[in-house]
Amino acid sequence: MPLKTNNPEKKTWLPVPINSDFPIQNIPFGVFLTRDDIITIGSRIGDYAIDLGALHQLGYFKDIPLTDDIFLQDTLNDFISDGKKTWRLVRNRISEIFDINNTELKNNEEHKNIVLFTIDEIEMQLPVQIGDYTDFYSSKEHATNVGKMFRDPANALLPNWLHIPVGYHGRSSSIVPSGTAVRRPMGQTLPAGAEQPVFGPSKLVDFELEMAFITTDANVLGEPIPVEEAENYIFGMVLFNDWSARDIQKWEYVPLGPFLAKNFASSISPWIVTLDALEPFRVASPEQTPTPLPYLQQTGKKGFDINLEVSIRPEGGKATTVTRSNFKYMYWTMAQQLAHHTINGCKVNSGDMMGSGTISGPTPDTYGSMLELTWRGEKPLTLEDGSTRKFIEDYDTVTITGYCKKDNVRIGFGEVSTKLLPVFQQKKK
Numbered sequence: 001m002p003l004k005t006n007n008p009e010k011k012t013w014l015p016v017p018i019n020s021d022f023p024i025q026n027i028p029f030g031v032f033l034t035r036d037d038i039i040t041i042g043s044r045i046g047d048y049a050i051d052l053g054a055l056h057q058l059g060y061f062k063d064i065p066l067t068d069d070i071f072l073q074d075t076l077n078d079f080i081s082d083g084k085k086t087w088r089l090v091r092n093r094i095s096e097i098f099d100i101n102n103t104e105l106k107n108n109e110e111h112k113n114i115v116l117f118t119i120d121e122i123e124m125q126l127p128v129q130i131g132d133y134t135d136f137y138s139s140k141e142h143a144t145n146v147g148k149m150f151r152d153p154a155n156a157l158l159p160n161w162l163h164i165p166v167g168y169h170g171r172s173s174s175i176v177p178s179g180t181a182v183r184r185p186m187g188q189t190l191p192a193g194a195e196q197p198v199f200g201p202s203k204l205v206d207f208e209l210e211m212a213f214i215t216t217d218a219n220v221l222g223e224p225i226p227v228e229e230a231e232n233y234i235f236g237m238v239l240f241n242d243w244s245a246r247d248i249q250k251w252e253y254v255p256l257g258p259f260l261a262k263n264f265a266s267s268i269s270p271w272i273v274t275l276d277a278l279e280p281f282r283v284a285s286p287e288q289t290p291t292p293l294p295y296l297q298q299t300g301k302k303g304f305d306i307n308l309e310v311s312i313r314p315e316g317g318k319a320t321t322v323t324r325s326n327f328k329y330m331y332w333t334m335a336q337q338l339a340h341h342t343i344n345g346c347k348v349n350s351g352d353m354m355g356s357g358t359i360s361g362p363t364p365d366t367y368g369s370m371l372e373l374t375w376r377g378e379k380p381l382t383l384e385d386g387s388t389r390k391f392i393e394d395y396d397t398v399t400i401t402g403y404c405k406k407d408n409v410r411i412g413f414g415e416v417s418t419k420l421l422p423v424f425q426q427k428k429k
Contacts, residue, residue: 003088003276005095008407012098013106014116016046021403021412024098027091028271028413029076029236032122039125041071041079043094044271049117050094058111060097060104064089075129076272080216080235081350087235088276124179124270127238128214128351130172134341135210135242135262135355137166138332140286142360145372150250162290165332165340167357170242171263175353178416182265184394184423187248201423202245202261204377204391207398208358209310209368210240211327213334214272218348225348227298227339231275233348234334239269239308239400239416240355246371246391266355269400269416277411281305281404285333292336295343302333306413308359308402310368312383315395320383322373325359325366327402394422 004010005027012024022028022044032049033039040053053071055061064086070079079086097105105111137143140157143166147156160166176182184205188197218225218233225233242262249261285303306327313319337354360368367373370391374380377390392398397419403412 003279004092005277006280008280008409010095011100012045013100013102014045014048014098019410020046021410021414022046022271023409023411024095025409026273026277026411027094028273028277029079030127030271031074031076031125032117032270033125034117035121039074041073041076044119045098047119049119049122050098051115051117052090052094054115055097058114061090061093064093066090074125075351076127077129077351080128080214083216084232087274091274091276124177126175126177126268127270127272128353130175130351130353131349132352133170133172133175133266133355134167134353135170135357136332136337137161137357138330138337139357139360139368140331141329141362142358142368142372145360145367149371149376162288163292165296165337167337167341168257170266170355172353174263175266175268176418177268177270178414178418180267181419181421182243182267183421185245185248185260185264186423187245187260188251189247190251197251202248204246205420206244206246206370206391207310207400208242208244209308209323209325209360209400210242210356210358211237211306211308211402212240212268212353212355213237213275215338215348215350215352215354217350218338219342219345221347222345223342224295224345225339225342227296227335230335230338231302233338234275236272236274237278237413238272239402239413241267241398241400241416241418242355242358243267243418244369265418267416267418268353269413271414273411273413278304278306278404280406280409281411283328286329286331288331296336296339298333298335302335303328303330304404305406306402306404308400311399312389312392313397313399314383314385314387314393317387318384319397319399320381322370322381323365323367325361325368327356327359329359329361329366330356392420394420396420
């Protein structure tokens with residue numbers, strides 16, 4: 001089925017600002033609360049949100065085999081379960097409806113008033129019910145930096161790292177959409193020189209620049225997903241800030257990995273950009289040495305050229321860009337991650353989310369965490385207002401943005417923006 005939506009010459013009758021993340025070539029999917037306090041599944045072009053539930057009820061998807069309530073739900077899970085053929089049919093149809101030469105909806109004022117909302121009229125929600133969440137550790141540069149800091153600099157990578165996409169299972173209940181503030185976590189830490197741990201607020205709260213992909217129902221229990229088929233089960237991608245409490249993590253992560261240091265909050269951008277929309281931006285992933293075992297060997301371009309930025313804004317202050325990186329640096333690809341995840345027969349469901357792991361590039365200005373940017377706090381960053389940061393402070397807002405650009409087409413993800421609040425205080429009874 002041709003990807004009609006990807007034609008760089010295609011234009012829409014809706015106004016789209018220059019350098020918008022959401023031209024007609026994008027057509028992402030999300031869930032939002034309308035001005036009438038109704039939750040619906042939608043898409044976006046420019047600064048307009050499109051109510052797909054209303055479009056469906058008005059008959060604009062009549063030639064596509066969809067259940068009557070497919071877009072009248074508060075998550076995308078059932079739609080994602082319908083599979084790639086349906087996703088493409090729907091995106092192609094949205095592309096046709098909003099094409100500059102199509103007057104079917106354009107000239108119907110009554111329908112437009114029902115279907116279209118300006119972005120400031122809606123409230124974005126978590127787009128999927130995330131049943132399971134896995135976080136990988138797939139940036140070679142990030143893993144090497146961390147290894148240099150905490151282990152032998154001459155042997156920064158652990159022996160397994162170049163052979164498997166290392167990952168762990170995280171906590172889906174604390175994943176929140178952009179705009180939802182999170183709180184500084186409490187936990188045990190082992191202060192420098194101490195022999196016994198202490199309990200209290202984390203002093204080293206950090207962002208992690210990541211992306212995540214959302215899966216469809218992929219297999220039955222016991223069935224592996226071959227690496228060459230893995231992308232068929234990836235619906236799309238979001239920006240992902242996988243918050244981390246470095247001091248809590250250092251004390252707890254041996255022997256079973258992160259726990260309280262990671263499960264207090266993770267933040268995602270609310271619009272899911274489909275893998276189909278990202279097709280034009282494929283690039284070769286980094287060369288892998290040694291050659292992976294056969295079940296992880298892949299062909300073709302499995303990387304994606306996605307420009308990423310992170311800024312920090314103090315309360316009442318201006319934002320300072322602290323890093324610029326790119327998803328193309330990832331050593332292990334999404335296809336390899338999903339193939340490895342299921343090689344033992346692990347079942348993957350619609351709405352499951354897989355984090356990339358911190359995305360760091362080859363130079364200090366491309367590192368994906370404060371841990372690396374300040375090198376454990378030894379080289380503080382100076383913000384626009386003259387204040388300095390070793391890690392994230394209370395009331396700081398961290399914002400991640402991401403976009404691809406080629407042939408004068410920009411496909412973006414919007415942003416994931418999150419304020420860090422102080423530790424939760426119990427109300428006195």
